[in-house]
Amino acid sequence: MSPFTTYQYIITTFFLILTLTLVLLYKKWFSYWKDKGLNYIEPTIPFGNASRFFLGQCSWANLFRDLYLEVRKKGWKHAGVYFCGKPVYMPVDNEIIKRILVSDFIHFANHGVFVDKSSDPLSTHIFNMEGYRWKNIRSKLPIAFTAAKMRRNVIIMNEISKEFIKELDKEVNSNNSINIKDLLSRFTIDVVSSCSMGMKSNTLKHENETLVEQSTSFFEDQWSRTSNILVTLIPRKILVMLHFKLFNKRASNFFLNMFKQIKDHRLTETVKRNDLTDLLLDLCDGTKEHKDYAGDGTMEPLSFDEFAAQMYVFFEAAFETSSSTQTFALYELGANKEVQDRLRNEIEEVLKKHNGQVTYEAVCEMEYLERVIDETLRKYPVFPSLARICTKDYVVPGTDVTIEKDSFVMITNLGIHYDPEYYPDPMKFDPERFTAENKAKRPYCSYVPFGEGPRICLGKRFGLWQIKIGLISILRNYEVSLSDKMQLPLAFKKTGLILRAEGSVWLHLEKIN
């Protein structure tokens, strides 16, 4: 035998053994749900039920939406699916979903996102926090969004909306088509900076371009396609050993530095602003005693890194989700002229009663606006999946199925919102689905754009207010239609965890005199 053939022989044998081992391993992995006696969607090697995602044919959100719809079509209450070889428990029955999110939350308290304090300080934010520390911090933060604080914020939002309209006017005079998401992101960055940090970021005036640029890093790095895959598939211990980082160094340094300056500046101020920054700084103060969530112990003060991580998540979560929701709403209003006209009429009628002033009380009277936003978040829940990790073994009530500790659970709000049983003709944009009468016909947890239960979005109120103020400003000033540049039908970006439109949303705006 020549040495070349021996070499070939070794390589072929190696690959044969490797293939055989992998096939056997996959067979073992893919028997997980069968052995548990749970219905499952037939997986294929190597990506399980996630081939379309891994081959770049659909987003994370659409993958789980479609699996949900498939399970529902089969008439099952829940099913097992596989993300590569990893088993994922997928409830689709409303009662089971309610239990996981709300009544049996204690078994499903964590999002299961990777955290490594030492190499990734900004990853220690509340969304990623777990257990006792999460409970403590979570119990302290809702007072940043009370009705009284929102009233004050609405005044700031209105001021910034004037700057927003000035910028839009400039764009409208010089352009036929407006890339609306870019301006809305600047509007929400300026609003959040001002309301939560007392900082005038002036991104609408193009004064702080690095902030705009670095702000996108959260969604492009931490919640990117690659990090989703790695964090879902590789055990946390191994990621820590490998010093895996969710954030890029430049963005991390930029924000740590920015929050350091804000902190230092606040310490020189004598007047309290009573905003989110003051609240978090107070929690850093080691000279004070902070009660824990139960009220019978004390809570350790926040370190600077923890302070910065919370500032960061509130900034990021607030600007991107709200500007995307506004963008999707304007896209639908541009495509549905009668809805737009009806909404503008409501805005004008209500404001007439309030001397043309967009006050807190006036906005509260705008019922149709509420319905339009509800329907936008039904069709485009910008945060489209409610992932959970099982923290202690759980027997699904009424079944013999046990969800084991550390299992990955996927509740897809995008799937629920496209379920024809709750929302017939789900592609249709129809705010009438959200009249009080129609809402009452649907079960609890059939509309969950902000999640539900103890992990429900902390900034829901703030988000809804900035969405409203932005939409009111635009609709009072412009007729909105879709530009010829707009690529139809609108599709979701295939990368990233959150919903974003593929390409830009291009609008044509015509000034109303």
Ligand code: HEM
């Ligand atoms: C349209 C706007 C928004 C939507 C659709 C949205 C949606 C969500 C969703 C689905 C979750 C996860 C809930 C769960 O796992 O059950 C979440 C969590 C969170 N959101 Fe929002 N959000 C929005 C705006 C905001 C704003 C404006 C802020 C901050 C001011 C914010 C801060 C947070 C935080 C801190 C969490 C983590 C809560 C925790 O884990 O305890 N969100 N949001």
